[in-house]
Amino acid sequence: MIEFRHAIIEALADELAADPSVFLLGEDVAAAGGVFKTTEGLLERFGPDRVIDTPISELAMTGAAFGSALMGRRPVLEIMFGDFMALSMDSLINQSAKWRFLSNDQVTVPLTVRTAVGAGGRFGAIHSQNPGTWLHNVAGISIVAPSTPGDAYGLLRSAVQADHPVLFLEHKRLFSMKGELDRGLVELGTAAVVREGADLTMVSMMKGVHDALQAADVLAAEGTDVEVIDLRSLRPLDLETVVRSVEKTGRIVCVEEGPVTGGWAAGLVGQLAAQALDLLEDATIVSAPDLPVPFSPTLEDAWLPGVERIVAHVRARLAGV
Amino acid sequence: MLLRAHADMYAIRRFEEHIMRLFLRGEIAGTTHLCNGQEAVCVGLGYALDEDDVVAGTYRGHGHILARGSEELRLAAELLGRVDGLCGGRAGSLNVFDPTRNYIGSFAIIGGSIGAATGAALALKGTGRVAVADFGDGTTNQGYFFECLNFAKVYDLPLVFSLENNGYMEYTPIGNVTARPDDLAGRAEAFGIETERVDGMDVRAVYEASLRAVERARAGEGPQFLEYRTYRFVGHSRSDPGDYRPEGELERWQERDPLTLSRRALTDELGTPDEDIAAREQEVDERLERAIDAALASPFPTPEELEVLS
Structure with missing residues (x-):
């Protein structure tokens, strides 16, 4: 390690x-x-x-x-x-x-x-x-x-x-x-499915991937089987891996540490809709608010799309939509 | 050599005049920035450099590109947006460059040439090759300028800062917006960089000063700074008639037109017969006519090129 x-x-x-x-x-x-x-x-x-x-x-x-x-x-x-x-x-x-x-x-x-x-x-x-x-x-x-x-x-x-x-x-x-470090090269523009699941596709990057995995554990205990994709590259974008996952799950939640406006998640959902709208039952984004990152720990934690917010968001979408 | 320099300056002047005519005829789109009046810097500096030295310049770059030996046909074709252009029509006047002649960029945002030449000099350090950053007086108020003076001095880079001070940053007299405008070279001196102030209308003065600076940089003496005092005889860009200049200023500078000075030196000092000068000029005229005609005959790129690329 x-x-x-x-x-x-x-x-x-x-x-x-x-x-x-x-x-x-x-x-x-x-x-x-x-x-x-x-x-x-x-x-x-x-x-x-x-x-x-x-x-x-x-x-x-x-x-x-x-x-x-x-x-x-x-x-x-x-x-x-x-x-x-x-x-x-x-x-x-x-x-x-x-x-x-x-x-x-x-x-x-x-x-x-x-x-x-x-x-x-x-x-x-x-x-x-x-x-x-x-x-x-x-x-x-x-x-x-x-x-x-x-x-x-x-x-x-x-x-x-x-x-x-x-x-x-x-x-x-x-x-x-x-x-782990296996010293293998990773091709630019390739996403990775880091957890397989059948009910919902969750896409994130960097720290957000770990939040998504934790949220997936919580949701698994409730009977929701989440597939987690680590996008790894914004450009080139591996839309194919996302489409393949959504073909299976029909639902996508993007977790972005940043404002939704002009963010990568909005772009991804837009490209997905343009290419595979018929696959989508639901497509949403958990993001930060359209505000600068605040300093005070209570404010910064509330700004971040953390595990609790992701879990609550998925529960609400599955219950209500 | 002065006759050759005269012919090369004459070619740049005539090239720019062709470009202006093509603009007025609607053959060239967008905008362009001509260097009429500043040819002595292009040629004098160009003669001081070896082929494998590297130059980064600005959007007012046609003269420097020609001074590097790039083909007139291919430069004209680029400005016309044709496939035979130096950049296949992708760059245009603002961005055209010729890496095969070690002219690594015309930077459309001022200051960029200084950063790029600084990096080229970093890569060339210890090789005996030299990089030149060409820029204008307006750039002496940019962040790149101050940061790279320091950067080049700290790492003792083989870099020649080439300031073409034509007195105007676009439409505004440089003195209106600049602290101590009469001593722009002094800004480099503050960093401990050796500087020289040069008559930028006299091609021999430009060549001699440039050669001294280039040789010092080549010998490992670190960055050098040249301030060429010059003047542009035309507006900043295609749309600028230049009517902000005080009355008589243009005419005063035109008395010291680089071509007038070189012609006078050829006849008065070297005894070159007028017909020899006229013959060289006629050679250039005919060559340029052929180059421009060939550039106009070059096809436009086809839209399918974008499909292949994307």
């Missing part, structure tokens, strides 16, 4: 060892080993040319990561908190995501951006967001978000090896979680 944060270190170390064009850059990533300890020991192992401490300059870091990728390097950029991605958006949206297309496929941008995301850590409104949905509407960039150490390893290595930009989301409440 290995912690999620150590799975990330292992994936980075294996990529650094396998490919001399790979290098890491970010604030506090080298000497300090990362504020979440996700790059610990890598400076000592790979040296200061491969593991680079940067100033707090997201424009320069993201622009430079892009420019180095155009020169054939494989930068892995760490943006400390996902919220800071707002400063990286110009380079990611207007440069990295577009350059291959604009060049008529003459260049590639093999850039990976890792960032710590998510609420529940009492970090307040501007250290708790999920920038994945901000970038979800931007063609040309993949977005992946693991929920287990094994997937973190496998998806991160696939991200670094990809010839296009990938945003790799690391949920802060998963860093200490333990799991």
Whole structure:
């Protein structure tokens, strides 16, 4: 068993060892080993040319990561908190995501951006967001978000090896979680059925997958057999796995840690309806309210779509609809 | 070499004039940003670089792309949105680039060229190759500018900051919105970066200063900063007549037109016969006519291309 944060270190170390064009850059990533300890020991192992401490300059870091990728390097950029991605958006949206297309496929941008995301850590409104949905509407960039150490390893290595930009989301409440590490690669754009069930399909990502699994346990005791899908990638989206599950269950509940407006769950349900409306008896979303993440623990817990809210939601849908 | 430089500047001027005409005829859609008046920077800097050095520029990029040696036909075809364009018609004037000539981007949002060139320089450090970030005076108020001056200095990157100060950020005189506008190079000096202020209308001055900076960067002396004082003879973009300029300012700068200066130097200093200069200019005229005609004959991409891609 290995912690999620150590799975990330292992994936980075294996990529650094396998490919001399790979290098890491970010604030506090080298000497300090990362504020979440996700790059610990890598400076000592790979040296200061491969593991680079940067100033707090997201424009320069993201622009430079892009420019180095155009020169054939494989930068892995760490943006400390996902919220800071707002400063990286110009380079990611207007440069990295577009350059291959604009060049008529003459260049590639093999850039990976890792960032710590998510609420529940009492970090307040501007250290708790999920920038994945901000970038979800931007063609040309993949977005992946693991929920287990094994997937973190496998998806991160696939991200670094990809010839296009990938945003790799690391949920802060998963860093200490333990799991198996088989060192297998996970293909970008593949969802995983993490619990099989016949009555209802529940889809989530990152920490939400664990909430969904707990809710499924509670509901199983009440005779409701929930299938849980870990989406793992927002783009490319593995709609096929979701459709296959809904063919069986006819019902879908998406659990999203974020506002419903413009969120991934609304997009997923919309695509599902457009493609397979006849399969759907019910399609709903458990999300956060359309509000910033509050600080006070009582408020933040109420903001999060936790296990109790998921269970109550499913009971209500099954009883009333 | 001055005759060649004159011909290359002349080609950029005539190319931009062709583009303006194609616009007015409705052949080119959208917008475009021409560099008339700033040709000495494109050519003088271009001559100071090796083929495998790397340049990132702005939406006012046609001149720099041509100075990198890209084909006039393919640049024109790109601006026309045709399949033979440098980017197959996907990029257009604002975004066109030519990676085969190590011109890695025309950045439609200012500051982007500095970030990209900083990253290129990070990748090129220790190889003997140099990256150039080309940008205008308006960019000296962008976050990228300050962050990358620091970043490049901290890591001693082989990066040349190339500031084309034409006095205007779009429609607004740079001095109206900038602290200490007469000392933009001083902003780089504050970071301990070696700077040089250059007459951007004189192609020889541009070449000599650029060569000094490029050689220092190539030798591992870290980032260099050049401020070229120049002027654009046309509006900011297609829709801008440029009537915000004080009366007489354009005319004063036109007296120092890079082509006038190079022609004068050729005849007065080097004794080049007028007919030799005229012959070179005529060669360029004929070459450009052929290139533009060929670009106009290139087909548009077909909509099916999007189906293949998506």
